[in-house]
Amino acid sequence: MPHFLQETDLPRSALPGLFALARDLKRRRGRKGPRPLEGQTWALIFSKSSTRTRVSFEVGLHELGARPLFLNRNDIQLGRGESIEDTARVLSRFVHGLIVRTFDHQDVVRLAAAGTVPVINALTDLLHPCQIYADAFTLAERWTRGTSGAALFGSLRGRKIAFLGDAACNVANSWILGGNLFGMKVALAGPKTFAPTPAVDALLREAGLPGGYTFTTDPYEAVRDADVVYTDVWVSMGKEEETRARRRQMAPYAVTPKLFAAARPDAFFLHCLPAHPGEEVSPEVLASPRSLIFDEAENRLHIQKAILTRLAAGRR
Numbered sequence: 001m002p003h004f005l006q007e008t009d010l011p012r013s014a015l016p017g018l019f020a021l022a023r024d025l026k027r028r029r030g031r032k033g034p035r036p037l038e039g040q041t042w043a044l045i046f047s048k049s050s051t052r053t054r055v056s057f058e059v060g061l062h063e064l065g066a067r068p069l070f071l072n073r074n075d076i077q078l079g080r081g082e083s084i085e086d087t088a089r090v091l092s093r094f095v096h097g098l099i100v101r102t103f104d105h106q107d108v109v110r111l112a113a114a115g116t117v118p119v120i121n122a123l124t125d126l127l128h129p130c131q132i133y134a135d136a137f138t139l140a141e142r143w144t145r146g147t148s149g150a151a152l153f154g155s156l157r158g159r160k161i162a163f164l165g166d167a168a169c170n171v172a173n174s175w176i177l178g179g180n181l182f183g184m185k186v187a188l189a190g191p192k193t194f195a196p197t198p199a200v201d202a203l204l205r206e207a208g209l210p211g212g213y214t215f216t217t218d219p220y221e222a223v224r225d226a227d228v229v230y231t232d233v234w235v236s237m238g239k240e241e242e243t244r245a246r247r248r249q250m251a252p253y254a255v256t257p258k259l260f261a262a263a264r265p266d267a268f269f270l271h272c273l274p275a276h277p278g279e280e281v282s283p284e285v286l287a288s289p290r291s292l293i294f295d296e297a298e299n300r301l302h303i304q305k306a307i308l309t310r311l312a313a314g315r316r
């Protein structure tokens with residue numbers, strides 16, 4: 001059963017085709033497009049708040065012909081202690097796929113192992129793979145003059161992304177894994193206590209990727225020659241009690257106009273959103289013509305429709 005739990009669940013060889021499909025779906029939007037999920041129902045099991053992920057999946061499923069069924073974890077028996085395995089077995093009898101946003105990454109692994117339908121990771125504390133695919137597609141759209149999927153995907157190779165702030169968060173982990181899969185250089189900067197963890201090194205090893213990334217406490221070193229500057233909120237969902245300490249430690253890593261100017265002159269700015277203007281990023285950088293934050297949000301829809309299409313095809 002194909003699943004999409006982490007970036008490397010799709011082989012590199014599949015990515016040019018995936019990007020080409022996402023671009024095709026984007027161009028055809030509003031006109032009659034393919035409906036490979038016609039008549040299906042997919043459940044979204046969410047344990048955390050969401051705007052982009054929930055809406056892009058619900059709209060995407062609808063456009064592909066499927067019915068989205070949103071289940072807040074606390075509205076189903078999972079929230080009252082029913083096991084993950086029984087939840088997976090029961091839901092597999094009703095729906096054609098599960099899209100899951102939760103805390104512990106092992107929850108999505110266990111759902112995938114126990115169920116008989118595809119599972120998509122819509123964010124865990126470890127990884128946010130749909131986000132990173134949307135980010136990469138957004139960059140490829142800007143960097144490609146060619147029209148093929150190979151040109152789109154190939155435009156990422158050798159580019160440098162600098163991630164600033166909490167370098168141990170799920171988006172940073174996903175950029176380490178995804179950046180290596182896409183052939184990019186990944187540089188991270190943050191406080192020493194927020195350096196990438198051994199868990200991400202293990203993921204790289206398991207995936208047979210070279211493990212290429214750098215970590216520094218100097219934000220200017222990380223952004224030097226960067227083609228992309230990326231940050232995320234300093235206080236991820238579930239870490240609210242650490243707010244004051246995190247704000248204090250991460251202040252030097254805020255993406256200010258001065259720090260952004262230390263990257264390449266044509267560098268783009270990305271943020272997975274929601275942002276806290278004036279905290280991890282200045283309002284001027286968010287509003288810069290080189291800020292792609294809303295393209296990035298929109299592309300969640302198109303790349304996820306491509307992923308859903310591919311998973312649906314893998315079931316046949």
Ligand code: CP
Pocket residue numbers: 049050051052053054123131272273274
């Ligand atoms: N970037 C992202 O996952 O946004 P939401 O939390 O709104 O889904």
